[in-house]
Amino acid sequence: MKINPYLLFDGQCEQAFKFYEDVLGGKIEAMIRFDEMPESGDHSPESAKKIMHVSLKFGDNVLMGSDDPSPNFQKAQGMSVALHTDTPGEAESLFAALSKDATTVILPITETSWALRFGMLVDQFGTPWMVNCPKAG
Known part of the structure; x- marks a missing residue:
């Protein structure tokens, strides 16, 4: 079993993961936008180019994330x-x-x-x- 942090963003996922790729010395293995995934459901035109899923591998670790398209986005709290x-x-x-x-x-x-x-x-x-x-x- 493995555990992987999954980070949510309010439109800055791509920028954040490119930063993390550089800082952590890893490689983004997947970066998929909402408009590239037919099964991602209805999404607004504003979220079409936002990130539906990203995966960054560094060493034996994987950090994943996405832009949260919901209007109720909240920044991470109670964790690090x-x-x-x-x-x-x-x-x-x-x-x-x-x-x-x-x-x-x-x-x-x-x-x-x-x-x-x-x-x-x-x-x-x-x-x-x-x-x-x-x-x-």
């Missing part, structure tokens, strides 16, 4: 996408890249009682992230 690194340098680099134009830096990258480096932020697209480089043991 957690990234775990092997080195403090990698954690610092990821945190710096994700922090570009971030809406909120909740906790700047720092050493904690459990981690060589740990930081929390909400990126420019509204996605909450935690970056963690654990201490040995």
Whole structure:
């Protein structure tokens, strides 16, 4: 069994995933627009070119997402996408890249009682992230 985060956006999915592809060093394996999927149902002309589904592979991980066409879109709350690194340098680099134009830096990258480096932020697209480089043991 695997678990994959699935992120929802209010029209910025394509821009966000191109950013994540660059930051995470991955590859977008699929990016499908609403107007490319006959089974996606009725959608407004405004949502035709928005993303119905995207899949980004990086390492052994997959991050997925879409633009939410509903009028009741809500930004992610009560969760974070957690990234775990092997080195403090990698954690610092990821945190710096994700922090570009971030809406909120909740906790700047720092050493904690459990981690060589740990930081929390909400990126420019509204996605909450935690970056963690654990201490040995």
